[in-house]
Amino acid sequence: MKKTPLEDWIVNRTRISPGNQTELAAYQFKKILETMDYVKKNSAFYKKHLDLIGENTISSLDDFKKIPFTYPEDIEKSPYSFLCVPQQKVDRIVTLNTSGTNGEKKRLFFTDKDLLLTVDFFNYGMRSLTDSTDRVLVLLPGNTYGSIGDLLKKALTLSGVSSTVYGLLSNLDEVEKIIDERDINCIVGVPIQVLYFSRLKSDVFKRKIKKLLLSTDYVPEAMINELNRNFNCPVFTHYGMTEMGYGGGVECEALNGYHLREADLYVEIINPYSGAPVENGEVGEVVFTTLTREAMPLIRYRTGDIAAFSDKPCPCGTFLRTLKRVEGRLENRVEISRGAFLELKTLDEIILQFEEIIDYQAVLKDSNTLELEIALYDESSYPAVRRQISTTIQETFPFSLNVKVNKNQEKKPNQLVNSMLKRKISDMRKERRNE
Numbered sequence: 242m243k244k245t246p247l248e249d250w251i252v253n254r255t256r257i258s259p260g261n262q263t264e265l266a267a268y269q270f271k272k273i274l275e276t277m278d279y280v281k282k283n284s285a286f287y288k289k290h291l292d293l294i295g296e297n298t299i300s301s302l303d304d305f306k307k308i309p310f311t312y313p314e315d316i317e318k319s320p321y322s323f324l325c326v327p328q329q330k331v332d333r334i335v336t337l338n339t340s341g342t343n344g345e346k347k348r349l350f351f352t353d354k355d356l357l358l359t360v361d362f363f364n365y366g367m368r369s370l371t372d373s374t375d376r377v378l379v380l381l382p383g384n385t386y387g388s389i390g391d392l393l394k395k396a397l398t399l400s401g402v403s404s405t406v407y408g409l410l411s412n413l414d415e416v417e418k419i420i421d422e423r424d425i426n427c428i429v430g431v432p433i434q435v436l437y438f439s440r441l442k443s444d445v446f447k448r449k450i451k452k453l454l455l456s457t458d459y460v461p462e463a464m465i466n467e468l469n470r471n472f473n474c475p476v477f478t479h480y481g482m483t484e485m486g487y488g489g490g491v492e493c494e495a496l497n498g499y500h501l502r503e504a505d506l507y508v509e510i511i512n513p514y515s516g517a518p519v520e521n522g523e524v525g526e527v528v529f530t531t532l533t534r535e536a537m538p539l540i541r542y543r544t545g546d547i548a549a550f551s552d553k554p555c556p557c558g559t560f561l562r563t564l565k566r567v568e569g570r571l572e573n574r575v576e577i578s579r580g581a582f583l584e585l586k587t588l589d590e591i592i593l594q595f596e597e598i599i600d601y602q603a604v605l606k607d608s609n610t611l612e613l614e615i616a617l618y619d620e621s622s623y624p625a626v627r628r629q630i631s632t633t634i635q636e637t638f639p640f641s642l643n644v645k646v647n648k649n650q651e652k653k654p655n656q657l658v659n660s661m662l663k664r665k666i667s668d669m670r671k672e673r674r675n676e
């Protein structure tokens with residue numbers, strides 16, 4: 242097994258001695274102090290937010306773990322107050338739709354220097370699975386300057402890997418044709434879209450695809466198992482979000498969790514209720530601090546993602562930490578009654594194992610009723626699938642739930658929704674409260 246290429250990358254970037262975890266922590270701590278100093282001088286938000294943190298009061302990473310968090314809502318309310326450079330120095334602005342009720346949008350800013358650091362990370366991260374003999378198809382948005390597909394293409398070009406950026410999956414026949422014509426052997430894409438494609442175009446998949454990288458959303462185990470089983474190809478996952486500068490971490494050949502972009506990010510796992518750090522091996526919320534960002538550094542940013550640090554060394558032999566695969570988002574853990582939760586993750590594991598299903602939506606109508614709308618590519622399977630899904634759900638959760646499984650009439654296999662929106666459980670109880 243090959244050691245993660247991120248190790249050499251981090252050692253070179255940070256100039257620490259190879260294998261020295263203590264020196265890496267010292268590098269990160271030094272960068273944290275520099276970042277705090279920089280944002281207090283340049284960002285209106287942090288000037289106020291960190292006002293009470295005096296100079297020289299943070300003398301260790303433990304001290305740092307006591308300073309206040311930054312929340313997604315802080316960015317939604319006032320994105321420009323995070324900006325640390327004049328607006329004319331911003332080379333890319335990403336606007337993300339949010340669940341905010343006031344129509345606020347989350348804006349994120351990057352300079353060219355920020356984008357180049359992401360290209361650098363992608364360049365080394367992709368070496369976990371590709372080399373110059375591969376032909377990669379990128380099923381991620383890539384038309385605009387600084388988009389994720391654009392940065393990935395630049396990174397692959399630096400390593401001499403040939404790549405085609407198609408954009409999000411919209412036309413299955415077109416993608417099939419590209420795979421054949423360009424002799425593609427590796428796909429990078431959104432998990433649910435790659436799964437649909439593999440189900441509907443299994444011939445070309447079987448014939449051509451030798452490895453996969455899934456990105457932009459957490460990946461249910463059922464999905465990985467199916468892809469392994471049907472196509473016998475390794476499934477790598479990448480963890481990242483726009484706030485991280487797209488890239489955050491990528492799996493090595495052990496396929497057992499991500500090694501992180503530790504030259505540019507400091508990652509913590511905290512208890513989402515108390516805010517206190519949790520032990521390695523224990524699940525909590527991912528929080529990160531940017532170490533090298535120019536336009537819009539973030540300090541202790543709450544991601545809403547659930548994961549744990551591994552408490553064992555990675556079989557690839559690196560000294561770097563391993564973040565176990567993200568298990569979903571906090572908001573997709575819906576409390577049915579005190580202490581009893583309905584999780585999207587569990588629904589995914591149950592529903593996505595039916596290969597007839599191309600997508601589904603979950604709506605919690607009230608504390609007793611869950612409505613599922615499933616899209617099938619073989620409608621004759623509906624009665625059987627419907628029965629099995631409701632039985633399995635009722636057996637799985639420790640509370641009684643009236644499950645209604647409806648057929649989605651609109652979604653046809655060849656009209657996939659061209660969307661980067663993450664799936665979620667719509668909780669009607671909450672929406673009624675907000676009215």
Ligand SMILES: [Zn+2]
Nearest residue numbers: 245493555557
């Ligand atoms: Zn590893």
